[in-house]
Amino acid sequence: MSKTFAVIGDPINHSLSPNIHSAAFRDLNLDCSYIAYRIPRGELKEGIESLKKIKIDGFNVTIPHKIEMMKYLDKTDESCSLIGAVNTVINNEGILKGYNTDMDGFLDPFKKKKIRIQDTKILLLGAGGAARAIVAGFAKEKAQHITIANRTLEKANNLKQFANKIGLNSDSITIENLGSNLEEFDIIVNATSIGLKNEPSPISFESIRPETIVYDIVYLPMNTDFLKKGKQKEATIIYGYEMLLGQAARAFEIWHGTEAPYNAMKKALLGGI
Numbered sequence: 001m002s003k004t005f006a007v008i009g010d011p012i013n014h015s016l017s018p019n020i021h022s023a024a025f026r027d028l029n030l031d032c033s034y035i036a037y038r039i040p041r042g043e044l045k046e047g048i049e050s051l052k053k054i055k056i057d058g059f060n061v062t063i064p065h066k067i068e069m070m071k072y073l074d075k076t077d078e079s080c081s082l083i084g085a086v087n088t089v090i091n092n093e094g095i096l097k098g099y100n101t102d103m104d105g106f107l108d109p110f111k112k113k114k115i116r117i118q119d120t121k122i123l124l125l126g127a128g129g130a131a132r133a134i135v136a137g138f139a140k141e142k143a144q145h146i147t148i149a150n151r152t153l154e155k156a157n158n159l160k161q162f163a164n165k166i167g168l169n170s171d172s173i174t175i176e177n178l179g180s181n182l183e184e185f186d187i188i189v190n191a192t193s194i195g196l197k198n199e200p201s202p203i204s205f206e207s208i209r210p211e212t213i214v215y216d217i218v219y220l221p222m223n224t225d226f227l228k229k230g231k232q233k234e235a236t237i238i239y240g241y242e243m244l245l246g247q248a249a250r251a252f253e254i255w256h257g258t259e260a261p262y263n264a265m266k267k268a269l270l271g272g273i
Contacts, residue, residue, distance in 0.1 A: 003032045004054065005255065008047060009062035012038045016272050017060055020248045023268030027261040032057075039065065048072050051091075058090045058255040066129060073098040082166070083133045088251040101250035102133030106217070107141065108246025109238045115213060117141035123185040124148050125175060125202055126192035127155040130217055134191055135159060139168035146170045147185070149178050151192075180204045187213040188230075195224030202226070210234040219244050241269055 007017040013036065021034040039047035041064050048069075051059060061069045066085040070076070073086065075097040080086050086098035110117055120143050124131060127150040138146055146168055150156035156172035163170035182188065182203065194202045195218040203226075205214075214230030219240030227237050248269075249260035 001031070003030075003057040005032060005034045005058050005060075006037045006051065006056055007034070007060040007062060008037050008039045008051070009065060010038050010040045012036045012062070015062065016244065016269055017248065019268045019272045020245070020265045021252065023264045024248075024252055024261050027264035028258075030256070041065075044068055045072070048096075052094060056091055058088070058251075060251055061087050061089060063129075070098065072096065079103055079136075082136055085129065085132070087247070088254055090254055099251075099254055100133060101247040101254070102130055103137040103140070104250045105243045105245075105247030106130075106134050107137045108249070109215070109242040110141070112242075113236075113238075115236070117143050117187070119144045120186035121184055122146040123178075123182065123188045125188070125190045125194075126150060127159040128191065128193075131159055131191045132162060134189060134217075135163045135168065135170075136166060139163065139166045143168060143187075148172045149175045151175055175202055178203060181207050182212075183207045183209055185212060187215065188235075190216040190218065190224070190226045193218065195226050196220065198225065200225050201229045205229045205233045205235070208233050208235060211236065213238065216240050217243050245269055 007015050015036050018034045018036050025032045044065050066087055069086045074095045077099040079100040080098045083100045086100055088099040088101050090097050118141060122138055122143050124146055127148055146163055148156045148159050148170060153174050160170045160172040195216060212235045214235040215238035216224050216226045217240045218224050222239055222241060230237055245266055248265055249262055252260035
């Protein structure tokens with residue numbers, strides 16, 4: 001029996017998800033299709049109703065619906081409740097269960113590269129949507145300490161409180177007060193949108209150690225200035241597309257109950273960026 005999946009959001013035409021999932025279906029000979037479905041802000045309730053009418057089997061949720069979608073779920077996975085946002089939904093005969101694959105997606109490249117997070121010191125740039133899932137991931141993997149740097153201190157403070165609540169030691173600072181002495185950090189993550197439009201890196205890498213992990217969650221362009229500067233200092237680089245692939249693979253496993261064809265998905269993704 002044919003199954004249908006979707007990604008919902010606005011804007012949606014730039015989404016790479018249809019490409020990635022369609023490649024997975026082809027690779028495993030699954031009778032499934034995956035569509036991008038634009039639901040404008042303020043029209044989520046109606047949008048969900050129409051998805052239920054066509055008996056959608058599952059869908060991904062992207063900006064601006066990841067938090068509001070929580071209201072329309074019948075069940076939530078613990079990742080979803082912890083992060084307070086949903087990006088993957090499975091429809092079981094009209095019962096919608098939500099998951100958040102951001103945390104697993106973010107951690108996936110560390111696991112694939114066998115990079116240890118336990119007892120590390122982390123610098124996280126940004127305190128927006130994805131940052132909360134990233135903090136939860138670092139807490140789960142028992143990082144030692146996280147410094148949250150954001151343009152506005154208030155958002156960084158809110159995230160710091162969340163980190164402390166879930167057992168991860170943290171402090172907060174504005175990006176402009178960060179200074180250039182970053183050699184104490186083992187892992188530096190850019191979770192801001194800086195780099196999307198080829199902007200220069202928000203920090204200087206002058207003082208980082210060569211073995212530092214430099215991770216940008218921006219996946220377009222693939223080589224942001226942030227990552228280029230990290231490469232110049234011989235840092236270990238993790239690309240944004242690796243997180244995107246990790247998220248997609250986890251969503252695939254939730255929907256199909258089987259291991260995702262990672263390499264087929266990677267090939268489709270890299271062909272598209």
